[in-house]
Amino acid sequence: MKRFFAKKVITALLFTLILFTFSFLNWKVAYPDLKVSALSYWTDNEQNKWEQLSTLIANVSNTMSDKVFEKYTYIETYGYIQELLGKNEINNFEVIKATDGTLHYTYFTSGANDVSKLVERMKRLNQAASEVGSKVIYVMTPDKYITGVTKFERGMPYNYANETADNFLEELADEEIDTIDFRDLMKEDDQYKPESFYKTDHHWKIETAFWAFTKFVDVLEEKYGFEFPNEELYANLDNYNQITYKDSYIGSMGRKEGKLYSKVEDFTFIYPKFDTNFYFYAQSGSQEIKTEGRFEKSVTFTSLLSGDGDVYDATNDKYFTYMDGNPAFAEVNNFNEPNGAKVLFIKDSLMVPVASFFSLGCSKVYMIDPRYYYGNIEKVISDYKFDYIFVSYTPQNLTEEFFPFYESNLPGRWWMHDCPFINWNGVL
Structure with missing residues (x-):
C-alpha cells in the first residue's frame, strides 16, 4: 500500500514539475510581446484606459495562446498525423x-x-x-x-x-x-x-x-x-x-x-x-x-x-x-x-x-x-x-x-479619442 501511495506522490510531483516547467518556458517566450502590449496600452490610451481594457485583455489572451514553447513542433506532429489519417479538416473545421x-x-x-x-x-x-x-x-x-x-x-x-x-x-x-x-x-x-x-x-x-x-x-x-x-x-x-x-x-x-x-x-x-x-x-x-x-x-x-x-x-x-x-x-x-x-x-x-x-x-x-x-x-x-x-x-x-465607422448619425464615435495619427511629423 505504501509503495502504491509513493508512486502516486512521485507521479503527482513529476506532473507538477513538468507543468511548472512548461509554464515558465511559455511565459519566457510570450514575455516580450506581453510587454509591448502593456506598454502600448498605457501609452496609447491615456484618456480612456478603462474603455480599452477589454482590448488589452484580449491581446494578452491571444499572445499567451500564440506564443507557446516549441509550438510548431506540436503543430507539425499534429498535422503529420492528420495527413497520415487522410483528414481534410483542421482545428474543428476552421481550415x-x-x-x-x-x-x-x-x-x-x-x-x-x-x-x-x-x-x-x-x-x-x-x-x-x-x-x-x-x-x-x-x-x-x-x-x-x-x-x-x-x-x-x-x-x-x-x-x-x-x-x-x-x-x-x-x-x-x-x-x-x-x-x-x-x-x-x-x-x-x-x-x-x-x-x-x-x-x-x-x-x-x-x-x-x-x-x-x-x-x-x-x-x-x-x-x-x-x-x-x-x-x-x-x-x-x-x-x-x-x-x-x-x-x-x-x-x-x-x-x-x-x-x-x-x-x-x-x-x-x-x-x-x-x-x-x-x-x-x-x-x-x-x-x-x-x-x-x-x-x-x-x-x-x-x-x-x-x-x-x-x-x-x-x-x-x-x-x-x-x-x-x-x-x-x-x-x-x-x-x-x-x-x-x-x-x-x-x-x-x-x-x-x-x-x-x-x-x-x-x-x-x-x-x-x-x-x-x-x-x-x-x-x-x-x-x-x-x-x-x-x-x-x-x-x-x-x-x-x-465596418466600425458611421455606426450612427452622430458626427463620429463618441467613445473614440481623436485620431492619434493626424499630428505626426511626417509629410502630409
Whole structure:
C-alpha cells in the first residue's frame, strides 16, 4: 500500500514539475510581446484606459495562446498525423482542404449573413465623403472559394461568403453606391481560378495582385475618368523585376497544421525597374515606421525575403513584404507624381499589394486597417478630403468588425479619442 501511495506522490510531483516547467518556458517566450502590449496600452490610451481594457485583455489572451514553447513542433506532429489519417479538416473545421489540395477558411452556417447594418454604415460614409468632395467606391476582392470550381468532400461546411457578398453589393447598388467586383473582372480575364491564390493562404498571389492593379486602373479610367499618369510605364509588367523564392512560403492557413500537411510554396516578389521615389510612414499602437527612397527600399520591406527567421512566424510572412502587411495607419508619398490623386484605402490585407502598385500613379495613398486602428475614421475622412475613398474587404470579412465607422448619425464615435495619427511629423 505504501509503495502504491509513493508512486502516486512521485507521479503527482513529476506532473507538477513538468507543468511548472512548461509554464515558465511559455511565459519566457510570450514575455516580450506581453510587454509591448502593456506598454502600448498605457501609452496609447491615456484618456480612456478603462474603455480599452477589454482590448488589452484580449491581446494578452491571444499572445499567451500564440506564443507557446516549441509550438510548431506540436503543430507539425499534429498535422503529420492528420495527413497520415487522410483528414481534410483542421482545428474543428476552421481550415479545410478542398479536393484540389488548397486550404480554405470556413465555418458552419445555414445561409448568407445579414448585411443591412454594413450597408447603412457605407451609406453614411458615402454621404459624409460626398460633402467634402470625396468619391466613394466599394471594391470587392475575391474569396478563394470559387463557385462551381472549388469542391469540398461531403460533410465539409460551406460559409456562404460569396452569397453574402452578392447581397451586399446588390444592396449597395440600391443605395446608389458605386462598386467594383473583382470576382467578375477575374472571370472576364480567366483569372478566377485556384492557381491565382496561394494554396496555404487566403490571399491572391502577388502576380495576381499585379494583374488586379492594372485592371483596377482600367476600370477607374473607363468608368470614373480617373487620371492615372504614365500608365504605359507603371501598368506594364515588362517594366518590373520578378524574383521567385522557391519553396519559401507558407500562408496563415498552412501555419495552422504545418509543412508536413500542407507543404511550402513559391513566392514571387515584383518591384519596378524604373526610377521611383517615396516616403512611407506607418503606425500601429506605439510603433512607428518611416522609410524613404526607391519602391523596394520604402514601400516594401525586403528583409522578409531573406529567409532568416522561422517560416511559421507571422512576422516573417512574405506577403507582408508590401507595406509591412497590415499597419493600423499608413501613408505613402510619391514624389515622382506630385499632381496625382490623393486616395484612402479602408481595407483588409488582400488590397495591400494592389495599393502598393497603385501608389506609383498617385501623389499620396493612405491606408487604414479598422481591426487595429483606434482613431476616428470619420475625422480622417472629414479632415483629409481625399479624391477617392476605396473601401475593400474580401467576402469573408463582411462583418461589423470591419465596418466600425458611421455606426450612427452622430458626427463620429463618441467613445473614440481623436485620431492619434493626424499630428505626426511626417509629410502630409
